[in-house]
Amino acid sequence: MVFTPLDKVRQKYDVVVIGSGLGGLTCANRLARAGHAVLLLEHHTQLGGLATWFKRGGHTFDVSLHGFPYGMVKTCKKYWSKEIRDSIVQLNNIVFDNPQFSLTTTFSKDDFTRILHEQFTLDRVTVDDFFNTVRAMNFYDDLGMTTRELFEKFFPGRSDVHRLLMEPITYANGSTLDEPAITYGIVFSNFMNRGVFTFEGGTDRLIGMMATDLQHNGVTLCTGAKVERIIVENGKTKGVVVGDREISASAVVSNSGITNTIDNLAGRDAFSDDFLSRFDKVVVNNSSSQVYFGIRKGEAFDDVGDLLFTSTAKEFSSEEMRRMDTKSRTFSVYYPKTRPDAPDYTVVASMNANYADWADLDEQAYGRAKEEMVERCFDDLERYIPGIRDKVDTIESATPQTFNRYTLHTEGTSFGTKFEGLDISRTIFKEVGGLFHVGSVGIIMSGWLGAINYGVIVANDVDAYVRS
Ligand SMILES: Cc1cc2nc3c(=O)[nH]c(=O)nc-3n(C[C@H](O)[C@H](O)[C@H](O)COP(=O)(O)OP(=O)(O)OC[C@H]3O[C@@H](n4cnc5c(N)ncnc54)[C@H](O)[C@@H]3O)c2cc1C
Numbered sequence: 001m002v003f004t005p006l007d008k009v010r011q012k013y014d015v016v017v018i019g020s021g022l023g024g025l026t027c028a029n030r031l032a033r034a035g036h037a038v039l040l041l042e043h044h045t046q047l048g049g050l051a052t053w054f055k056r057g058g059h060t061f062d063v064s065l066h067g068f069p070y071g072m073v074k075t076c077k078k079y080w081s082k083e084i085r086d087s088i089v090q091l092n093n094i095v096f097d098n099p100q101f102s103l104t105t106t107f108s109k110d111d112f113t114r115i116l117h118e119q120f121t122l123d124r125v126t127v128d129d130f131f132n133t134v135r136a137m138n139f140y141d142d143l144g145m146t147t148r149e150l151f152e153k154f155f156p157g158r159s160d161v162h163r164l165l166m167e168p169i170t171y172a173n174g175s176t177l178d179e180p181a182i183t184y185g186i187v188f189s190n191f192m193n194r195g196v197f198t199f200e201g202g203t204d205r206l207i208g209m210m211a212t213d214l215q216h217n218g219v220t221l222c223t224g225a226k227v228e229r230i231i232v233e234n235g236k237t238k239g240v241v242v243g244d245r246e247i248s249a250s251a252v253v254s255n256s257g258i259t260n261t262i263d264n265l266a267g268r269d270a271f272s273d274d275f276l277s278r279f280d281k282v283v284v285n286n287s288s289s290q291v292y293f294g295i296r297k298g299e300a301f302d303d304v305g306d307l308l309f310t311s312t313a314k315e316f317s318s319e320e321m322r323r324m325d326t327k328s329r330t331f332s333v334y335y336p337k338t339r340p341d342a343p344d345y346t347v348v349a350s351m352n353a354n355y356a357d358w359a360d361l362d363e364q365a366y367g368r369a370k371e372e373m374v375e376r377c378f379d380d381l382e383r384y385i386p387g388i389r390d391k392v393d394t395i396e397s398a399t400p401q402t403f404n405r406y407t408l409h410t411e412g413t414s415f416g417t418k419f420e421g422l423d424i425s426r427t428i429f430k431e432v433g434g435l436f437h438v439g440s441v442g443i444i445m446s447g448w449l450g451a452i453n454y455g456v457i458v459a460n461d462v463d464a465y466v467r468s
Contacts (some may be wrong), residue, residue, distance in 0.1 A: 001211050003221045006178050006243055010220070013039040014466055016240050016249040018227045018265070021049025021407075022375060022448055023211050023438040024255030026079060026455025027462070029307065035461050040219055041242055041248070043226035044406055046208040049255070049439075050414065051448060052406070054240030059294035059346050059393030060308040060339065062203045066332045066350065067091055067196035067307050068448045075449060079456050084209055087200045094196055095305035096167070097384075098328075099314055100160040107168075108195040128156040131192065136339055137185030143419070147184040148177035163316035167309055171330055173283040173443050174352060174415040176318040183443040184421055190449060196307065202339050226408075230261070232270040236433035251434040251462050258417060258425050258437055259284060259410040271431050275424075278431060282421045285443075286322050287412035291354040291377040294394030295345035301391065304384045307332055312380075322352045324369060347385070349377040356409035371398050401460040415447075416440025428459065 005444070017028045020042040024154050028040045042130045045050065052063045075420045077085035103119060109131060118126045133154075147166065155161040162177070169175055169187055199206045214221060229241040230252050239248040254261040261269065262279055271279070311328035313320050321328045330350045336343030351373075361369060374397055404412035422442025429436050438458040440446035445454040 003209065003223050003276060005220055005234060006245065007223050009039055009245075009247065010037075012239075012248040013037045013220070014249060015039070015173070015251045015253060015462060016041065016247055017253045017255060018230075018240065019043075019255030020047040020221075020223075021255050021439055022051050022451040023174075023440070023455040023458070024049070024253070025207075025214065026452045027255070027459045028219045029210070029214050029217055030079065030456055030459030030461055032214065032219045034459070034464060036463070038219045039247065040214070040221050041225040041227050041240070042223045043408060045223050046207070047211055047221065047223065048203065049407060050403075051203055051451075053203040053395075056292070056396050057294050058297070059292075059344055059349060059394055060202060060342070061292040061294070061396065062205060062332075062334065062338075063290065064448070065198060065203045065396070066348070067094075067198060069190040070194040071190055071449050072197060072452070075335055075452050075456075078211065079452065081213060083098065083363075083370065084206065085273050087205070088197050088275070089200045090194075091196045091198050091306035093303070093305040093307075095308040095310075096164065097308065097447070098163065098311040100163055106195045107191060109192045111195075112192060113383065115164075116161065120158070122155065122158075122161065126154060127214050134185040134192075135189045137182050137189070143180045143182055145181040146178050147175070150181040150184065151177070154217065159315050159350055165318055167321075167328075168322060170316075170318050171309070171350065171352065173316075173442075173446050179443065180419055185432055186444050187447070187450075198306075198338070198339065200340070205339075209231045219431050227256070227265060229318045230266045230435060232266055232432050232435070235270075237266075237424075237435045249409060249434075250466050253436045253438055253462055254457060255437075255439045256429075257284070257407075257409045257413065257439065258282065258421050258441055260408060261426075261428070261437055266432060266435060275427075275431050278420070279424050281416040282419075282424055284413040285415040285417060285440075285446075287353050287355045287359075287403050288398070288414040289311075289324075289351045289373060289400065290398045291349040291374050292394075292396040292398075293347040293349075293377075293381070293392045295347075295391050296393040297344075299391040300345060301385045301388075303335070304333060308384060310380060310384075313322055318352070322354050324353070324357050324373070325376070329377065329380060347381060347388075349381065352414075353400050355404065358399045359411075366399075366401075370399065373397060373399075395446075416445070417442060417444070419443055429465065434465060436465075
């Protein structure tokens with residue numbers, strides 16, 4: 001796909017969108033469909049942000065296509081296209097394997113209810129009550145209760161149940177037991193609908209389809225274009241500085257992280273002390289590490305499940321899950337059905353990670369830490385796919401430094417910010433007229449579904465502002 005080189009973009013647009021994550025892409029598309037002239041500037045050479053992929057040794061590896069909730073079906077149909085919606089398919093075999101329990105589930109509410117009742121011997125009424133409570137939670141609820149308190153209320157002392165309910169969510173958005181139960185309730189309920197879904201054809205196909213739609217709707221797409229500054233004059237944004245060019249716009253939407261947007265792009269001088277004192281309480285979420293395995297052509301293995309939540313740690317601990325030598329990881333197994341046009345077997349091991357653990361290593365120590373991480377993943381994977389070492393012809397790995405380099409996100413955050421970030425993101429335009437933020441914040445607005453839905457919400461705000 002050919003994008004517009006920076007020296008060919010116009011001097012003035014209605015809206016400039018900084019960043020091509022799913023939030024930025026969706027927002028740009030909605031605004032273009034509403035008739036606005038939109039320029040999208042992305043610092044990386046490909047679109048998608050964290051919704052990304054790369055090619056190595058003849059394989060295509062997906063970075064963040066591990067699973068999303070059923071809500072994506074409606075969202076993609078309504079805000080993108082029927083073609084995109086039609087490629088969403090279910091992952092049927094979600095495996096949990098740890099010292100407390102081993103099971104396979106469709107990750108639907110019905111199946112979870114059955115498992116909690118039959119395998120974990122909980123009474124039906126309590127389980128139903130729990131599901132009804134989390135489903136009824138909404139944004140305006142009391143934020144006082146933590147997820148730990150919620151679990152203790154319904155399943156006191158049952159660390160096995162807490163693990164089943166929490167581990168997938170900690171992988172999905174980095175949250176811990178000590179965060180507002182409301183964030184857990186919203187994300188868990190999204191998944192606890194009909195199960196976990198994926199995109200047939202892979203991330204490259206999805207982003208390609210989105211890029212085609214964006215260009216069809218008139219969005220100017222420009223990659224390799226890092227925005228250095230958002231221009232703010234007299235409390236309003238006037239555009240952006242990118243390379244040696246200034247581009248004017250009535251509104252700027254930043255899909256860069258909220259911390260980057262305020263600290264580096266607009267600059268703290270643009271904001272009031274009161275706003276900054278709230279902003280300074282925002283905590284960024286953890287980052288990730290991954291190991292990617294490509295299976296030699298001609299080799300195969302049996303179906304071991306689509307998404308495996310594995311751990312040899314005695315109990316669930318979000319701190320343990322972020323350690324460099326964590327015993328907990330997910331394996332996403334991609335079979336030939338993932339890309340019917342280019343059938344292949346790949347496996348991606350994902351771990352949560354702390355940026356600080358990786359950031360200060362010298363080159364040698366960094367290389368060694370990566371090798372040790374690969375070895376740990378191999379050892380674990382061997383338990384599910386015996387003989388895997390002999391089948392693999394390509395290995396690659398990523399650390400928090402990798403995520404930081406490709407997305408510029410503060411501390412390589414994979415899931416934006418904790419809850420406080422949402423209010424900052426939602427009110428930034430009240431501080432600087434015409435400046436909006438879209439992208440992972442507040443736990444709720446993250447993940448593929450959260451980012452796309454947030455893109456729609458922010459596009460509505462921007463549309464109203466530009467028209468006014
Ligand atoms: C390892 C991993 C696994 C994940 N797995 C899943 C999963 O299975 N399911 C799921 O639903 N979610 C998953 N996620 C989360 C999901 O990928 C993200 O929440 C979502 O893609 C984020 O979208 P976003 O709109 O916030 O933007 P991002 O994807 O964060 O993109 C922001 C974009 O802005 C660009 N940018 C930043 N600064 C500038 C600048 N100054 N100039 C120009 N461009 C700039 C960046 O280069 C980037 O392209 C995963 C994330 C990670 C890291």
